[in-house]
Amino acid sequence: MKAMTIEKYGNVPLEQTEQPLPVVSAHDVLVEIHAASINPVDFKIRDGKVKLLIPYQFPLILGNDFAGIVTRVGPAVTQFQVGDAVYGRAEKQRIGTFAEFIAIHEDLVARKPDSLSFEEAASIPLVGLTSYQVLHDVLQATPGQKILIQAGAGGVGTFAIQLAKAMGLYVATTASSAGHDLVKALGADEIIDYRTVAFDEVLHDFDGVYDTIGDDTLRRAFKIVRPGGQIVSISGLPNGRFGKAYGSGFLKTMLFRLLTVREAFLERKYRVTYTFLFMKPSGRQLQHITEWIETGQIKPVIDRVYPFEAAQEALAYSESGHAKGKVILKVK
Ligand SMILES: NC(=O)c1ccc[n+]([C@@H]2O[C@H](COP(=O)([O-])OP(=O)(O)OC[C@H]3O[C@@H](n4cnc5c(N)ncnc54)[C@H](OP(=O)(O)O)[C@@H]3O)[C@@H](O)[C@H]2O)c1
Structure with missing residues (x-):
């Protein structure tokens, strides 16, 4: 199959190569990918920034989420059949959606919303699951609560604002003037x-x-949260609490603790809890998200669609840091 790969970590261009079809295990579905989306984690993985959490093998096919059609099912699969249109976020150890096919455990896949094209559906899984896990699982936000969503015009932000509004929250968001009309239309x-x-x-x-955003923006956020409130970062540094929950082992957990001494100090100073979240794939949670999409409460926000051959340009555009909504790769 054709795939967009790298041979080593670093700021190296994606190359189109021929790769063997993925191995389909008993609980896997093999999906023919019609569209994938670009996420900043793609260039972070390329740069080797995620290797402390997940060491990858080369050649490495990049790409983390997809929409497509099931073309084969493993012998133990019960939830899907050949021909089903599906979408999902690849397993972190088995990424590779900038390719014609991906094999993935059936529990991590959901049926594609009928109302969405493959390009639109591919824009949802990673940012949708991340936002669901931040707002619903960690913050456990309840209607009427006030929440700040940083970078409202980005891939994550455009989904997060819509989900927060669907959950009945009051949403403040940050955006440059170029993104104001968009975040307003989404309900900020x-x-x-x-x-x-x-x-x-x-x-x-x-x-x-x-x-x-992380860094200084994250640390300044402690000031605006009431005592007992929470900050969840998807771009800051993992802290000790994350290390324990993620099963990172003693040494890595101590390292995370050392790297986040300033956040630990601010937690005590402002009586605010800080959590780093590294999202997880989930077909069940994606199914909940599908319901919000089918009722029209959440709509995909797409900035640009690139052909498969232009994957490198798509990645570079995302890396510019100014996308408004999602950047899509049309694979088929
Ligand atoms: N931990 C996890 O599981 C997880 C999951 C998903 C994403 N992430 C991370 O979350 C971050 C955001 O992802 P994304 O997909 O939303 O990225 P993105 O789509 O590339 O974000 C681009 C947007 O960010 C805005 N922006 C940049 N700097 C800003 C600032 N200081 N304040 C407010 N807005 C700013 C830009 O607006 P302007 O053009 O107007 O500047 C642009 O609209 C990335 O670092 C990504 O790796 C982590």
Whole structure:
């Protein structure tokens, strides 16, 4: 099959190569991919930034989420049949959606929403599951709560705002002026132009922050959260709490603890809990997300669609950091 691969970590261009079809285990479905989406984790993996958490083998096919058609099922598969249109987020140890086929455990796949094209469906799994896990699982947000979503105009932000509104939350978000109309149309209640206004000088007593930026932006967020509130970051550094929950072992957990001493200090100072989240694939959670899509409460937001051969340009555009919504790779 054709695939977009790298041979080593670093800022190397994607190359189109021929790769063997993935091995289909008993509980796997083999999906012919029609579309994949680009996520910043793709270039982070390429750069070797994720190797502490997941060591990959080369040649490595990049790509983390997909929409396509089931073309084979393993002997123990019960939920899907050949011909089903599905979407999902690849297993972290078995990524590779910038390719014609992927094998994936059936529990990690959901039926594609009928109302969406393959390109639209491929935009959802990674950002959708991440936002569900942040807002629902960790923050356990309840209607009326106030939440700040950083970078509302990005791939994660455009989904997160819609999900937060569907959950009945009050949403403040940051965006440059180029993204204001978009985040307003998605339902944001309060928009802060991050280029001209410091969010931590205008927001107070928030119940939670969904941080997608990390670094100083993450640390400034502690100031705006009420005592007892929470910050969940998907871009900060993993802390000791994450290490334990992720089963990272003693040494890595100690390393994470050392790397996040400033966050630990701020947690005590402001009586706010900090959690780093590394999203997990889940067919069951994706099925919940499908329901919000089918009722029209959440719509895909697509910035650009690139042909398969232009995967390198698609990755470079995402890496520019200014996408408005999602960047899609049309595979078939
Ligand atoms: N841990 C996990 O499981 C997980 C899961 C998903 C994503 N992530 C991470 O989350 C981050 C965001 O992902 P994404 O897909 O949303 O990225 P993205 O689509 O590339 O985000 C681009 C958007 O970010 C905005 N932006 C950039 N700097 C900003 C700032 N300082 N304040 C407010 N907005 C800013 C840009 O707006 P302008 O063009 O107007 O500047 C642009 O619209 C990435 O680092 C990604 O790796 C982690």
